[in-house]
Amino acid sequence: EELRYAIGFPANTASTIAADVYVKKVQELSKGTLSVKVFPLSLLNLAETPGGVRDGITDIGYVLTAYNPAEFANMNLAGDLTMLLNLMDTGGRDGLIFQSAMLEYVFLHCPTCQNDMKAQNQVFTASAASTRYMLLCNKKVTNAEEIKGKRLRVSSQNWRRWSESVGATAVSMPGNEIFEALTQGAVDCAIISAPELSGLALIDAVSDITPEVPGGVFGASAIANINVDTWQGLNEDQRAALLRAGTYMSAHAGWQYVNFEGRDLKRAEAKGIRIHHADQALIDQTQSFVQSDMKTIAEFYASKFGVAEPQAAIDTFKPLLEKWAKIVKEVKTPDELAEVYWTEVVSKVDVKTYGM
Amino acid sequence: MSDVGIGLAGIGLLFLLLAMRVPIGMALVSVSFGGIWYLLGWKVAWSSLGLIPYQFAANWVLSSVPVFLLMGFVCYHAQLTQGLFRAARVWMSGIPGGLAIAAVFGSAGFAAVTGSSIACSAAMGRIAVPEMMRHRYDAQLATGTVAAAGTIGALIPPSILMILYGVIAQVAVTKLFLGGLVAGLLTALGYILVILIRVKLNPALAPQVREDVPLSEKLDALRDTWPVLAIMLGVFGGLFGGLFTPTEAGAVGAFLSCVVAIAKGTFTWKMFRTAAQETLVTTSALLIIGIGASLLSRFLALSGAGDWISTVVIDIGANPYMLLLAVTVMYLILGMFLEPLGMMLLTMPIVLPIIDAAGFSLIWFGVLLTKFLEIGMITPPIGMNVFVIKGVVGNLVTTSQIFRGIMWFLVADLILVLVMVLFPGIIMYLPNMS
Amino acid sequence: MQALGRGLSRLIHFTSVIGVLAVTLMMLHITADVVVRNLFGIALPGTIAAVSNFYMLVVAFLPLAYAEEGDKHISVEVVTDLLPARAQAVLRGFAYVLSAAVFIAMTRQSWLEAMKKQAVGAFVIQEGWRIPIWPSYYILPVGTALMALVVLYRLATHVTGAASGLRDDTPDDVVVGGKDHG
Numbered sequence: 001e002e003l004r005y006a007i008g009f010p011a012n013t014a015s016t017i018a019a020d021v022y023v024k025k026v027q028e029l030s031k032g033t034l035s036v037k038v039f040p041l042s043l044l045n046l047a048e049t050p051g052g053v054r055d056g057i058t059d060i061g062y063v064l065t066a067y068n069p070a071e072f073a074n075m076n077l078a079g080d081l082t083m084l085l086n087l088m089d090t091g092g093r094d095g096l097i098f099q100s101a102m103l104e105y106v107f108l109h110c111p112t113c114q115n116d117m118k119a120q121n122q123v124f125t126a127s128a129a130s131t132r133y134m135l136l137c138n139k140k141v142t143n144a145e146e147i148k149g150k151r152l153r154v155s156s157q158n159w160r161r162w163s164e165s166v167g168a169t170a171v172s173m174p175g176n177e178i179f180e181a182l183t184q185g186a187v188d189c190a191i192i193s194a195p196e197l198s199g200l201a202l203i204d205a206v207s208d209i210t211p212e213v214p215g216g217v218f219g220a221s222a223i224a225n226i227n228v229d230t231w232q233g234l235n236e237d238q239r240a241a242l243l244r245a246g247t248y249m250s251a252h253a254g255w256q257y258v259n260f261e262g263r264d265l266k267r268a269e270a271k272g273i274r275i276h277h278a279d280q281a282l283i284d285q286t287q288s289f290v291q292s293d294m295k296t297i298a299e300f301y302a303s304k305f306g307v308a309e310p311q312a313a314i315d316t317f318k319p320l321l322e323k324w325a326k327i328v329k330e331v332k333t334p335d336e337l338a339e340v341y342w343t344e345v346v347s348k349v350d351v352k353t354y355g356m
Numbered sequence: 357m358s359d360v361g362i363g364l365a366g367i368g369l370l371f372l373l374l375a376m377r378v379p380i381g382m383a384l385v386s387v388s389f390g391g392i393w394y395l396l397g398w399k400v401a402w403s404s405l406g407l408i409p410y411q412f413a414a415n416w417v418l419s420s421v422p423v424f425l426l427m428g429f430v431c432y433h434a435q436l437t438q439g440l441f442r443a444a445r446v447w448m449s450g451i452p453g454g455l456a457i458a459a460v461f462g463s464a465g466f467a468a469v470t471g472s473s474i475a476c477s478a479a480m481g482r483i484a485v486p487e488m489m490r491h492r493y494d495a496q497l498a499t500g501t502v503a504a505a506g507t508i509g510a511l512i513p514p515s516i517l518m519i520l521y522g523v524i525a526q527v528a529v530t531k532l533f534l535g536g537l538v539a540g541l542l543t544a545l546g547y548i549l550v551i552l553i554r555v556k557l558n559p560a561l562a563p564q565v566r567e568d569v570p571l572s573e574k575l576d577a578l579r580d581t582w583p584v585l586a587i588m589l590g591v592f593g594g595l596f597g598g599l600f601t602p603t604e605a606g607a608v609g610a611f612l613s614c615v616v617a618i619a620k621g622t623f624t625w626k627m628f629r630t631a632a633q634e635t636l637v638t639t640s641a642l643l644i645i646g647i648g649a650s651l652l653s654r655f656l657a658l659s660g661a662g663d664w665i666s667t668v669v670i671d672i673g674a675n676p677y678m679l680l681l682a683v684t685v686m687y688l689i690l691g692m693f694l695e696p697l698g699m700m701l702l703t704m705p706i707v708l709p710i711i712d713a714a715g716f717s718l719i720w721f722g723v724l725l726t727k728f729l730e731i732g733m734i735t736p737p738i739g740m741n742v743f744v745i746k747g748v749v750g751n752l753v754t755t756s757q758i759f760r761g762i763m764w765f766l767v768a769d770l771i772l773v774l775v776m777v778l779f780p781g782i783i784m785y786l787p788n789m790s
Numbered sequence: 791m792q793a794l795g796r797g798l799s800r801l802i803h804f805t806s807v808i809g810v811l812a813v814t815l816m817m818l819h820i821t822a823d824v825v826v827r828n829l830f831g832i833a834l835p836g837t838i839a840a841v842s843n844f845y846m847l848v849v850a851f852l853p854l855a856y857a858e859e860g861d862k863h864i865s866v867e868v869v870t871d872l873l874p875a876r877a878q879a880v881l882r883g884f885a886y887v888l889s890a891a892v893f894i895a896m897t898r899q900s901w902l903e904a905m906k907k908q909a910v911g912a913f914v915i916q917e918g919w920r921i922p923i924w925p926s927y928y929i930l931p932v933g934t935a936l937m938a939l940v941v942l943y944r945l946a947t948h949v950t951g952a953a954s955g956l957r958d959d960t961p962d963d964v965v966v967g968g969k970d971h972g
């Protein structure tokens with residue numbers, strides 16, 4: 001049986017490169033009873049993917065749950081906790097730590113997340129996170145003085161609140177407008193991850209990078225959600241194969257992002273783009289913002305999204321981040337990380353009942 | 357039949373429906389729906405019909421299409437563009453073929469406030485053609501000039517075609533605009549040369565206009581160009597000065613043209629309502645085609661026919677110039693019959709991956725593609741610009757006379773295409789600088 | 791029959807008024823956002839959502855019937871113009887049948903989608919505001935249903951030869967209209 005896998009990114013991006021590994025693993029683990037055909041951006045775009053998995057246009061889809069705030073409120077709540085990474089020693093592996101915590105959270109500790117998935121007719125099997133979000137600017141922005149009054153392009157509410165807390169103006173715009181906005185000075189900085197230097201070609205629009213602030217990652221990504229009807233039509237061995245292959249998808253996607261971050265920052269330096277250290281006072285200010293923002297997030301999700309116990313969710317998620325910060329530090333290869341995902345998390349999922 | 361076979365059969369069926377005069381959007385939707393049904397069953401077909409139309413239209417970047425259209429319609433109906441031709445006329449009156457050259461200049465100026473070439477030839481046709489006929493210009497030259505010069509409207513920014521191309525190819529619209537500016541100016545230059553050469557060879561085509569215009573009147577005529585200049589300055593100044601993004605530029609431009617119309621005393625609610633109604637009709641007729649083409653590209657992806665065609669073409673056109681030659685010939689042939697937007701949306705799912713894989717710049721190709729589509733606007737048998745001019749001149753000139761008048765300009769266009777292919781640096785100079 | 795056509799025509803006119811309002815608001819809203827951002831350094835909440843999730847849908851789908859009434863949907867005439875009048879009439883009827891089928895199908899499916907979105911109360915978050923977008927999903931079936939009605943009415947008058955109560959051209963005098971995008 002051939003399964004369609006819709007990924008709303010073009011070929012040769014982190015997710016599609018990881019998908020090549022996933023295709024091999026599914027073939028191997030299902031003993032040839034399943035194969036996967038990847039559609040990079042040709043079948044569904046990112047906005048269409050959640051609905052496309054729900055309706056079975058695709059069997060598997062790369063779902064960014066943040067695109068559907070009403071439908072995936074519980075997973076998005078966890079996704080909004082990413083700035084907590086500022087409070088721990090991440091060793092530069094922010095994204096890997098976050099996606100690991102998210103994987104464990106959704107699989108084992110968040111029944112409401114599972115209900116949201118079920119209501120959208122899909123089964124969660126993998127997660128990934130971007131690398132660290134930083135300031136990519138067309139001028140030097142490193143301290144409280146310089147950031148005041150600047151216009152920053154933000155993609156989510158965390159960074160909006162952070163921007164306002166440091167006296168900057170938050171601007172929303174679609175990703176493919178950032179290049180022009182930075183070139184023409186409609187914004188001063190974009191808060192985004194380094195791989196977008198090549199992904200959105202920002203390397204030609206940016207002159208200064210400040211990696212330490214604001215931090216956080218884009219982590220509300222259910223990167224291999226499977227249509228429930230497809231899932232239930234498979235036998236137990238096949239479902240187990242897809243769960244196990246999902247650990248490879250997660251590990252390789254996140255790992256690929258890390259590789260791209262390193263590569264793109266090197267390219268930027270070679271091109272003469274200045275990479276700055278943020279002023280310690282701005283870092284401290286950011287950390288105290290993160291502390292107080294947790295309360296805001298809890299209130300926000302209770303009032304606007306009707307999440308029943310947001311504080312309990314935060315209290316569950318935070319220790320997971322701390323746990324995975326320690327584990328991820330020791331991991332040497334993506335396959336090793338996939339193995340840890342299996343032993344620590346996915347092997348504990350009951351394949352007889354999961355998603356059935 | 358294999359899946360690829362079904363995809364190819366779908367393309368065949370699509371052409372059959374188009375030949376049967378089924379509206380393009382409806383033909384695209386029905387073929388894609390039927391094709392997806394055949395490949396994957398009714399459930400998937402129905403779902404894609406529920407999901408994709410909304411997502412296609414609910415698009416921020418696409419919102420610049422209706423507002424740029426509104427800007428052009430307001431400029432035309434509020435008569436903000438008339439002074440432009442008058443100025444070009446009084447300054448060119450001494451030169452052989454001066455009125456025709458003035459029409460080219462007028463079109464290039466109007467191009468800066470409209471996103472479409474039909475609007476451009478309609479507006480300039482009404483102003484310039486009667487003037488040339490009054491001065492006993494050859495009918496073929498007079499009508500051919502304005503129909504051809506209209507194509508500058510979609511090359512010089514703003515350009516609806518380039519905005520849509522940018523949305524689909526995921527490239528920066530401002531870079532396309534800068535490339536289009538060069539292509540548009542070169543097109544104007546080529547057309548002026550054609551006029552000069554023709555009138556030199558046969559002075560009877562354009563009798564010298566004996567108009568002794570005093571300098572004071574010449575300067576006075578310049579003053580009348582302020583509405584267009586003010587709008588251009590506002591839009592491009594704000595765009596490149598970082599006040600707003602290309603998507604927002606359309607709305608600002610439409611607003612500015614209303615303000616200028618009020619200042620000029622030509623703004624009425626009736627005028628505005630007419631402009632807005634034309635905007636609505638045009639936008640919805642456009643977007644239903646866009647939705648159909650979007651569905652078709654899913655069908656081609658699912659069937660594998662898109663990949664198959666790309667592979668075959670790449671194998672044939674191992675030499676990149678052969679590939680470009682094939683693409684050029686394809687667009688010239690399609691352009692004879694099809695309407696540019698439909699043609700662009702129809703072919704992009706297949707052509708873009710090929711061009712990308714062959715290592716060509718997608719910015720450069722976007723400009724070249726716009727040029728191809730615009731040539732289609734003036735080639736027989738279906739040439740929209742020609743029909744627009746025919747509508748202006750009524751029974752005075754036949755359609756085939758206008759097409760004959762166009763032939764000379766087509767030669768200039770083909771030479772320009774050759775230059776753009778052989779020396780891509782000319783088009784890419786400005787985009788690479790920004 | 792004619793009375794039915796005139797009724798449809800009035801309905802279409804009403805949607806065109808809403809369309810004119812939407813395109814005007816879109817222009818004013820974006821301009822206001824630009825002005826406020828540059829003068830005061832603040833962003834109007836929800837501009838992108840209002841434009842892409844409301845105005846654009848009104849502008850794209852409500853005027854479908856208005857364009858059809860003025861016969862401004864784009865097709866390729868080149869082949870059929872060579873055929874005898876009788877064959878042209880048959881093909882025209884076929885095009886109406888196919889168009890009606892397409893828009894009835896779109897109406898059904900977009901209605902179901904709208905109900906799904908209403909059930910979850912779909913919204914977006916922008917500038918910290920919670921902006922419900924599920925009502926905008928109903929704009930589609932309204933626009934496509936009206937379009938289907940006009941096409942069916944045209945089919946009926948085409949087959950019976952009855953006089954149409956529709957306006958056959960749009961109220962302006964311009965040649966460009968629906969074919970303006972080259």
Ligand code: NA
Pocket residue numbers: 466467468469470471472508509510511512513514515
């Ligand atoms: Na233009």
Ligand code: NA
Pocket residue numbers: 691692693694731732733734735736737738739740
């Ligand atoms: Na043509």
